[in-house]
Amino acid sequence: MTKNSSYLGNKNLKKTGIALSFTPEQVQEYIKCARDPVYFTKNYVKIVNVDEGLVPFTLRDYQEDMINLAVRERFVICKMPRQVGKSVTVAALLLWYVLFTESYSIAILANKGDQAREILGRIQLAYEHLPKWLQQGVIEWNKGNIELENGSKILAAATAGGNIRGTSQNLIYLDEFAFVPNNIQESFFASVYPTISSGQTTKVLITSTPNGMNLFYKLWVESEQQRNNYKRIDIHWSQVPGRDDKWKEETIRNTSEFQFRQEYECEFLGSTNTLIDPSILRRMVYSNPINESTDTSIYHSPSQGRLYIIIVDTSRGTSNDYSAFQVIDVTELPYKQVAKYRNNTISSYLYPNVILSAAKYFNNAMILVESNDVGQQVADILYNDLEYENMFFTTPTADHGPIISAGFRGHSFLGIKTTKLVKRLGCSNLKTLIESNKLIIQDLDTIQELVRFTAQPNGTYEAEEGNDDLVMGLVLFGWLSNQNYFKDMVNVDLRETLNKENVQKIDEMVLPFAIVDDGQDMYKDEDKEVFIATKDDSWLVKDQDLLDLVDNSRIYH
Numbered sequence: 001m002t003k004n005s006s007y008l009g010n011k012n013l014k015k016t017g018i019a020l021s022f023t024p025e026q027v028q029e030y031i032k033c034a035r036d037p038v039y040f041t042k043n044y045v046k047i048v049n050v051d052e053g054l055v056p057f058t059l060r061d062y063q064e065d066m067i068n069l070a071v072r073e074r075f076v077i078c079k080m081p082r083q084v085g086k087s088v089t090v091a092a093l094l095l096w097y098v099l100f101t102e103s104y105s106i107a108i109l110a111n112k113g114d115q116a117r118e119i120l121g122r123i124q125l126a127y128e129h130l131p132k133w134l135q136q137g138v139i140e141w142n143k144g145n146i147e148l149e150n151g152s153k154i155l156a157a158a159t160a161g162g163n164i165r166g167t168s169q170n171l172i173y174l175d176e177f178a179f180v181p182n183n184i185q186e187s188f189f190a191s192v193y194p195t196i197s198s199g200q201t202t203k204v205l206i207t208s209t210p211n212g213m214n215l216f217y218k219l220w221v222e223s224e225q226q227r228n229n230y231k232r233i234d235i236h237w238s239q240v241p242g243r244d245d246k247w248k249e250e251t252i253r254n255t256s257e258f259q260f261r262q263e264y265e266c267e268f269l270g271s272t273n274t275l276i277d278p279s280i281l282r283r284m285v286y287s288n289p290i291n292e293s294t295d296t297s298i299y300h301s302p303s304q305g306r307l308y309i310i311i312v313d314t315s316r317g318t319s320n321d322y323s324a325f326q327v328i329d330v331t332e333l334p335y336k337q338v339a340k341y342r343n344n345t346i347s348s349y350l351y352p353n354v355i356l357s358a359a360k361y362f363n364n365a366m367i368l369v370e371s372n373d374v375g376q377q378v379a380d381i382l383y384n385d386l387e388y389e390n391m392f393f394t395t396p397t398a399d400h401g402p403i404i405s406a407g408f409r410g411h412s413f414l415g416i417k418t419t420k421l422v423k424r425l426g427c428s429n430l431k432t433l434i435e436s437n438k439l440i441i442q443d444l445d446t447i448q449e450l451v452r453f454t455a456q457p458n459g460t461y462e463a464e465e466g467n468d469d470l471v472m473g474l475v476l477f478g479w480l481s482n483q484n485y486f487k488d489m490v491n492v493d494l495r496e497t498l499n500k501e502n503v504q505k506i507d508e509m510v511l512p513f514a515i516v517d518d519g520q521d522m523y524k525d526e527d528k529e530v531f532i533a534t535k536d537d538s539w540l541v542k543d544q545d546l547l548d549l550v551d552n553s554r555i556y557h
Contacts (some may be wrong), residue, residue, distance in 0.1 A: 007138040007141060014132050020132060033134065038068065042059055043056075057088065067092070075230040077206045079209075079210065079266050081209060097152070103151035108120055108175065109159045110159060116158065123154065136149045174207070174208075189215070204230075209266060213281070274452075275427055276434050276450050277435055287443075295346075297443055299337065300338040306329055310326070311473040312355055312370060314370065314373070316373075321469055323351050334437055337446065340445065364390050372417055393413060418472070423461075430474050446471065
């Protein structure tokens with residue numbers, strides 16, 4: 001090809017309007033390539049190998065499966081370990097689409113624009129090393145997009161950008177989607193996805209290594225449960241040549257067990273220092289709402305005779321923190337989350353009306369409002385202006401912090417102020433509730449916040465990323481659940497229930513070494529007393545105290 005036939009002097013690219021003569025063999029090859037992306041990739045795509053330089057692309061079995069599935073299906077999601085050749089596989093597929101399909105538009109989107117442009121660069125590299133008779137003439141060719149003579153084009157951009165909003169795309173590729181911030185994931189699907197779903201042949205291809213329980217996790221799990229239309233590719237690290245148990249041991253030694261499980265075993269792990277034990281979080285299963293709007297998710301309709309509590313957290317409605325509330329069914333154990341509300345723009349003047357509507361819907365539920373900052377205003381409007389009486393009051397005490405009261409004392413206040421003590425007790429009780437299966441969480445947004453609710457250097461728990469407004473509602477419920485007023489209201493003492501359930505386990509743990517048979521009758525039925533061997537001496541205790549001794553770890557061999 002002469003210099004005049006090249007694009008902007010690049011001899012590896014053909015400019016538009018150049019007529020080429022095809023041999024019969026080239027015609028047959030062109031037809032084979034147009035029909036089969038795997039054949040095209042194996043025979044004509046070149047990639048850069050870190051050890052060998054520019055080499056033909058030798059596809060592995062799982063890469064062929066990935067290409068074939070993406071061509072066959074409209075919605076494909078791929079859970080993939082690090083360094084399995086994901087980017088070059090996608091690059092070959094997207095190159096095939098724009099070469100052999102007229103007027104085909106593709107958007108490559110990643111968490112950062114540089115990451116998306118790196119994938120486009122792989123496509124451009126492979127394109128420049130194609131035979132000229134397989135190329136289309138180039139109209140535009142830069143780091144951010146390419147456009148070919150057949151009308152097809154590829155755009156590379158960050159997911160957070162507005163580059164593709166309002167555009168029409170035949171295929172959207174989302175790279176490492178699990179690492180896109182949660183708020184951007186949600187806004188992207190809210191604004192862009194409708195333009196895809198409206199077509200009959202438009203496609204979405206998502207690839208990522210897991211990164212906690214976010215939207216990527218949701219799409220994957222719902223695909224497993226056939227609750228969406230995504231088809232899955234799940235690649236294991238052992239499918240890559242050269243990766244065996246020895247390689248695994250070396251990788252863990254050079255990184256960590258946690259990192260290996262997330263980045264190579266592809267487990268949906270969160271942080272390791274979460275309030276709730278990570279093993280419990282991994283087993284939590286969310287449900288689909290029976291009724292849902294932009295702000296509200298309802299998982300169970302109210303039933304006559306059941307008792308509900310609403311825990312309210314309030315923000316200033318400035319698009320930062322959320323105003324949120326949790327609706328908990330406390331009729332019996334286990335308690336159950338039945339609804340949630342979350343909105344980051346609603347005014348504190350309008351928020352009470354939303355709360356009131358939910359409270360009336362759920363059998364005139366009792367309401368506990370977190371009264372820090374503008375929360376006090378919300379509580380006052382509910383009680384005084386809207387005249388809703390089923391609200392919790394608190395009374396401060398000298399030694400134990402605030403307690404729930406009937407509201408008749410002179411120093412009673414509407415709602416609860418979240419002090420360090422209240423939060424500490426709430427976190428402790430919430431951990432017990434969830435880990436002992438005494439509180440069932442059904443909402444994905446809440447589970448995602450729990451995954452990010454981690455210990456901080458100052459000794460408290462907060463969101464390591466994003467918001468924790470839904471979790472803070474649960475923390476206040478944890479504090480409330482151990483209040484005497486609450487126990488009387490629901491007639492459930494959580495600690496007593498847990499003790500009764502575990503008394504047999506405790507007996508089995510204690511009896512083999514705690515009672516010494518010296519030939520005397522050590523147990524007195526009339527007094528229900530027992531000798532226990534302790535570190536310092538022998539104590540004579542009531543059997544009810546036995547639980548406290550065990551609970552406080554005061555029993556020794």
